[in-house]
Amino acid sequence: MISYDQDGASVTARLASGEKVTGSLLIGADGLWSNIRKQVTADGPPRVSGHTTYRSVNSDRADAGRSALERGDAVGRTEMPHRALSAVGLEGVQPRRHLYNDAGEPVAGQPVSEQEVMKGFAHLHERARNIIRHGKNWKLWVLCDRDPTERWIDGRVALLGDAATRCCNIFAQGACQAMEDAVCLSHMLGSHPDEFATALEKYRRQRFPRTARVQLLSRAIGEHIYHPSGEHARLRNAIMSAKSSEDWYRDLAWLYGGTGLGVNSSCPALCPPSLKLRRTGIEPVEASA
Numbered sequence: 521m522i523s524y525d526q527d528g529a530s531v532t533a534r535l536a537s538g539e540k541v542t543g544s545l546l547i548g549a550d551g552l553w554s555n556i557r558k559q560v561t562a563d564g565p566p567r568v569s570g571h572t573t574y575r576s577v578n579s580d581r582a583d584a585g586r587s588a589l590e591r592g593d594a595v596g597r598t599e600m601p602h603r604a605l606s607a608v609g610l611e612g613v614q615p616r617r618h619l620y621n622d623a624g625e626p627v628a629g630q631p632v633s634e635q636e637v638m639k640g641f642a643h644l645h646e647r648a649r650n651i652i653r654h655g656k657n658w659k660l661w662v663l664c665d666r667d668p669t670e671r672w673i674d675g676r677v678a679l680l681g682d683a684a685t686r687c688c689n690i691f692a693q694g695a696c697q698a699m700e701d702a703v704c705l706s707h708m709l710g711s712h713p714d715e716f717a718t719a720l721e722k723y724r725r726q727r728f729p730r731t732a733r734v735q736l737l738s739r740a741i742g743e744h745i746y747h748p749s750g751e752h753a754r755l756r757n758a759i760m761s762a763k764s765s766e767d768w769y770r771d772l773a774w775l776y777g778g779t780g781l782g783v784n785s786s787c788p789a790l791c792p793p794s795l796k797l798r799r800t801g802i803e804p805v806e807a808s809a
């Protein structure tokens with residue numbers, strides 16, 4: 521899709537093929553480099569974070585019964601639903617001011633050799649370096665994100681997912697937020713079938729505080745938790761070690777303590793507890809804290 525036009529009655533998407541598609545609404549779910557966002561917000565390209573992440577997949581079934589550290593995938597691990605596809609995520613995330621990889625250009629899924637990955641992790645314990653040896657077909661991403669903006673809607677056009685709120689995937693939340701967006705939008709459209717402007721505005725108002733919080737927190741985690749050094753690292757260690765498990769659960773209840781659509785999803789006033797998600801059958805679960 522290249523661009524869109526709209527009038528009071530419909531919106532028309534213009535495709536690269538020259539074809540035009542007309543409908544009642546256009547949902548811009550076209551990712552980080554969204555063409556639809558270019559028109560809706562006109563806020564320029566994404567921000568290159570300077571953080572680099574290397575990813576690989578360990579599909580070795582023989583590894584399945586061993587502990588994460590024995591397998592060598594204890595750091596930045598991402599479990600997939602199927603054991604044989606359990607994913608090894610080694611996130612070599614480096615703040616800009618650290619010299620390891622002050623990446624300045626966006627990169628997505630570029631193949632990279634094991635030796636290249638190993639270079640940045642020479643300081644790790646041998647067992648942790650096994651993470652890299654267990655991986656196959658390593659790939660590299662230079663992470664990009666967006667500043668939060670409330671401009672998600674333009675008439676009959678709404679943004680969703682990365683197109684609206686791309687965050688650094690340091691917090692592993694981008695796809696989660698995109699799915700929450702979709703459920704929320706579906707509910708709002710179902711609740712206001714003949715009032716698309718109301719539905720889109722309610723969707724935007726409900727989703728913005730939570731997704732903005734995720735965007736900003738993702739940046740803060742990258743800067744203050746992943747790889748600080750010296751005094752910065754000592755401060756991080758002091759703050760984090762002073763918290764109990766309960767403290768952590770409580771601190772993150774706004775994110776993980778419900779469906780993301782309930783009253784504690786980040787801003788209590790925006791989503792009443794009685795909200796029922798008619799189309800999905802999902803009912804919001806309230807955070808306990």
Ligand SMILES: Cc1cc2nc3c(=O)[nH]c(=O)nc-3n(C[C@H](O)[C@H](O)[C@H](O)COP(=O)(O)OP(=O)(O)OC[C@H]3O[C@@H](n4cnc5c(N)ncnc54)[C@H](O)[C@@H]3O)c2cc1C
Binds near residue numbers: 522549680693694
């Ligand atoms: C290395 C890495 C690790 C990640 N890890 C996690 C994680 O652990 N947990 C998590 O929740 N998230 C994670 N994410 C983030 C997650 O992948 C994204 O947030 C999520 O895919 C966003 O979904 P989306 O549907 O908005 O966009 P996308 O998945 O990018 O989908 C956009 C779609 O639009 C299409 N498109 C693009 N432009 C056009 C156009 N002009 N016309 C028509 N179609 C178009 C694309 O081909 C694509 O199919 C990670 C991201 C990266 C890069």
